[in-house]
Amino acid sequence: AAANRVINFGAGPSALPLPVLQEASQAILNFQNTGIGIAEISHRSKEFTACIQDVEQQIRTQLQVPPTHEVLFLAGGGTAQFAGAVLNMLARSWLLNPEKQERTLDYVLTGSWSVAAKKEADRLVVGPSGTGVRVNVVVDGREGSVDGKSFESIPGREKWKFSEDSDLIYYCENETVSGTQFGFEDVPAVEGQEPVGEESALAKEKTTFPFELLPEGKLWPLVGDYSSSFMSRPIPRLADHAIIYAGVQKNLGPAGVTIVIVRHDCIVDVDAAAKLGAIPVPACLSYKAFKDGKNTPNTPSVFSIYVCGLVLKRNAELGGIGYYLELNRRKKEKVYKVVKEGEAKRVLRLKVKEASGSWMNVVFTVLGEGAEARFLEGADERGMKGLKGHRSVGGIRVSLYNAVTEEEVDKLVAYIREFIQEEQK
Numbered sequence: 001a002a003a004n005r006v007i008n009f010g011a012g013p014s015a016l017p018l019p020v021l022q023e024a025s026q027a028i029l030n031f032q033n034t035g036i037g038i039a040e041i042s043h044r045s046k047e048f049t050a051c052i053q054d055v056e057q058q059i060r061t062q063l064q065v066p067p068t069h070e071v072l073f074l075a076g077g078g079t080a081q082f083a084g085a086v087l088n089m090l091a092r093s094w095l096l097n098p099e100k101q102e103r104t105l106d107y108v109l110t111g112s113w114s115v116a117a118k119k120e121a122d123r124l125v126v127g128p129s130g131t132g133v134r135v136n137v138v139v140d141g142r143e144g145s146v147d148g149k150s151f152e153s154i155p156g157r158e159k160w161k162f163s164e165d166s167d168l169i170y171y172c173e174n175e176t177v178s179g180t181q182f183g184f185e186d187v188p189a190v191e192g193q194e195p196v197g198e199e200s201a202l203a204k205e206k207t208t209f210p211f212e213l214l215p216e217g218k219l220w221p222l223v224g225d226y227s228s229s230f231m232s233r234p235i236p237r238l239a240d241h242a243i244i245y246a247g248v249q250k251n252l253g254p255a256g257v258t259i260v261i262v263r264h265d266c267i268v269d270v271d272a273a274a275k276l277g278a279i280p281v282p283a284c285l286s287y288k289a290f291k292d293g294k295n296t297p298n299t300p301s302v303f304s305i306y307v308c309g310l311v312l313k314r315n316a317e318l319g320g321i322g323y324y325l326e327l328n329r330r331k332k333e334k335v336y337k338v339v340k341e342g343e344a345k346r347v348l349r350l351k352v353k354e355a356s357g358s359w360m361n362v363v364f365t366v367l368g369e370g371a372e373a374r375f376l377e378g379a380d381e382r383g384m385k386g387l388k389g390h391r392s393v394g395g396i397r398v399s400l401y402n403a404v405t406e407e408e409v410d411k412l413v414a415y416i417r418e419f420i421q422e423e424q425k
């Protein structure tokens, strides 16, 4: 079965490492010699309790999650957190100041997923308990694009307008469909602090958003959707976030679990807030219910969490987040380079300006009559799948998640180069 596997460049659910799948397939029959399979074992068993605790610990260590933050495991995907983040942050706002006249939710729109998240906020605040809650657009990446509809780059900071005293500042770190991502700049390590091990990756790198606009140290209501970049590189200024969430199905495991890293002051008594007038929060979205219930207030996605644990163990053996930072940087550089060669020869065109280009999802167009179909057919013949762009933007999308190896990327790059030559004939 392993020999028949194709190279999967799909956007999600996406490839998982082969050794992990092999180990997991054994565990489906018999988990840790319990005689019960991992898909059958109780979520309250001591074996699974140890497993979920280990997954939490691995995430804490590999991402350097500070003790100010809790790591929770929820269901409902990233989509459920579009609501979960809003509802818990509004409950927090009501508890902090029940008399506040206007509450604001600030959205930074850089692609179709942030637009979807804002849409969810719009629908949540229509009723009486949403009175006085305003959904504000900090910036819309479509403005200034060539057709006024596409997300071609992350807009410059001079265009951003945060509201005063907002209750939530939302951004999507990597836009899986549009292929835009906040930049990662090299900055020198802090003088006098020689970084060691995994920390070196953190010290060397700095993202361009939105942190330089938000002075460090305040309890910012900053919410980041990391669904498609989680664990692919460090999260700068993680400690300054209220909430970071990610469905695991791109870089970490099978669909079914959403990791929510949440600062303690954002884990609030949502029922007390509702009594004051906040929008009531279903128990399945209440961060406090998950914290109090030690992540199993109800039945979690046992299999998915278990596989995440295997992937994390493997990550640690390979060198942790610093390893993936360097690997993913090399992978994306190779793909952008060949697409730019195709651009120079008028065969391909990048959809996103390179400085805003995603490391995880490279989106481009194949120019010319029938050329896209030829491209996909040739890829298919070579065992490379999942390259068709999202139906809303078309073109080609190459997803380069952690499980896609550098050798697989080299094969794709060789094919693209060959394709460019053929098209020129």
Ligand code: PLP
Binding pocket: 012, 076, 077, 078, 079, 080, 113, 172, 174, 175, 176, 177, 225, 226, 227, 228, 247
């Ligand atoms: N956010 C981002 C960035 C995504 O890529 C996706 C799905 O691909 C979602 C949110 C929605 O996640 P889900 O399908 O897990 O609800």
